[in-house]
Amino acid sequence: MRTTSLLAAVWLTACGGDPAQAPAPEPEPEQTEKTLVDEAAEQMPTYLDLHAQVVYRTCSPTSGVCHNTKEFPDLHTPGNMLDAIGKPCNLGEEPGDIYDGCEPAGDIIRLTTGPRSGDEMTIAWHDVDGDDWVVTLEDPVAGDCEPHRASLRILSGEDKSTIITADGAPMVVQCGSNTVTIQNIASLGPLVSEALLRRVAGGDPNRNGVFGYDGDYGQLVPGNPERSYLLARMLGTVPGSRMPLANQPLSDPEWIAIYCWIETLDADPREEDPIRYDECEFAAQVLAAGKVSLPEALRE
Numbered sequence: 001m002r003t004t005s006l007l008a009a010v011w012l013t014a015c016g017g018d019p020a021q022a023p024a025p026e027p028e029p030e031q032t033e034k035t036l037v038d039e040a041a042e043q044m045p046t047y048l049d050l051h052a053q054v055v056y057r058t059c060s061p062t063s064g065v066c067h068n069t070k071e072f073p074d075l076h077t078p079g080n081m082l083d084a085i086g087k088p089c090n091l092g093e094e095p096g097d098i099y100d101g102c103e104p105a106g107d108i109i110r111l112t113t114g115p116r117s118g119d120e121m122t123i124a125w126h127d128v129d130g131d132d133w134v135v136t137l138e139d140p141v142a143g144d145c146e147p148h149r150a151s152l153r154i155l156s157g158e159d160k161s162t163i164i165t166a167d168g169a170p171m172v173v174q175c176g177s178n179t180v181t182i183q184n185i186a187s188l189g190p191l192v193s194e195a196l197l198r199r200v201a202g203g204d205p206n207r208n209g210v211f212g213y214d215g216d217y218g219q220l221v222p223g224n225p226e227r228s229y230l231l232a233r234m235l236g237t238v239p240g241s242r243m244p245l246a247n248q249p250l251s252d253p254e255w256i257a258i259y260c261w262i263e264t265l266d267a268d269p270r271e272e273d274p275i276r277y278d279e280c281e282f283a284a285q286v287l288a289a290g291k292v293s294l295p296e297a298l299r300e
């Protein structure tokens with residue numbers, strides 16, 4: 001009997017137990033409140049979830065009138081929306097209605113013969129008027145004001161590659177103004193068609209004196225929500241009706257998801273990519289402020 005009690009005491013001591021007391025229960029883990037960022041990550045862990053919840057939901061009730069082939073950008077599948085990355089904005093607008101930020105780089109006329117050979121002039125806007133091509137330049141024209149012939153190239157405003165070459169083009173320069181008329185475009189040879197001239201980009205198509213192109217604004221700019229026109233249209237910070245048109249505005253977790261998706265987008269994203277909330281500056285700001293901060297006007 002004595003041996004048995006001794007053994008029991010040794011066993012209890014070895015196991016750290018106290019024969020007089022039952023083991024204390026584990027403390028319950030503290031309940032922490034879910035943040036808006038947690039909610040976003042729970043509801044929309046991947047880009048596919050974001051597309052289904054924020055974009056497709058708002059477009060599907062009005063199938064055919066919203067962003068299928070009818071409206072640019074085509075957003076009706078996740079793959080189509082990814083195609084908007086790196087694309088220019090306002091492609092469907094009349095030139096006069098283009099937002100300054102969506103204006104393209106103005107193509108350039110470079111003279112290739114005569115005393116001003118090498119001079120370059122940036123095109124602001126242009127029109128085909130009957131047989132003539134009337135070009136308005138960014139800066140007033142200097143030099144030969146009499147009708148004359150000149151050889152020229154039209155260069156891309158983005159990378160200066162040659163778009164059109166025309167030799168001996170009959171030109172009328174209105175001295176002191178910004179206008180050059182290239183007469184009789186049919187005489188410029190088979191390589192210069194009216195269709196080709198219409199594709200030349202002016203840098204100020206809305207003709208308000210602002211050349212809006214700066215190289216890093218576009219429909220969806222990976223890593224840069226502030227330079228992404230798509231988000232600006234949803235925020236209502238650019239002219240035009242606010243998106244999603246005629247549908248309910250986004251919830252706070254939805255705003256976090258779309259900001260963080262754009263902010264952490266890879267240059268070559270895949271549809272099933274997770275949204276990287278833990279690397280997202282916008283999510284960090286929401287956590288610090290305890291709320292999503294959008295312009296007050298958007299919260300009516």
Ligand code: HEM
Nearest residue numbers: 054055058059062066072073089090230233241243244245
């Ligand atoms: C979250 C969903 C949506 C997004 C992100 C979105 C985004 C945009 C963007 C960025 C543009 C301008 C494109 C450009 O000029 O570059 C645009 C235009 C347009 N969207 Fe949406 N949209 C959404 C939902 C909708 C819905 C639900 C409708 C219709 C029911 C709609 C109808 C239109 C129309 C008619 C235009 C062209 C006319 C205009 O510029 O106002 N969109 N949308």
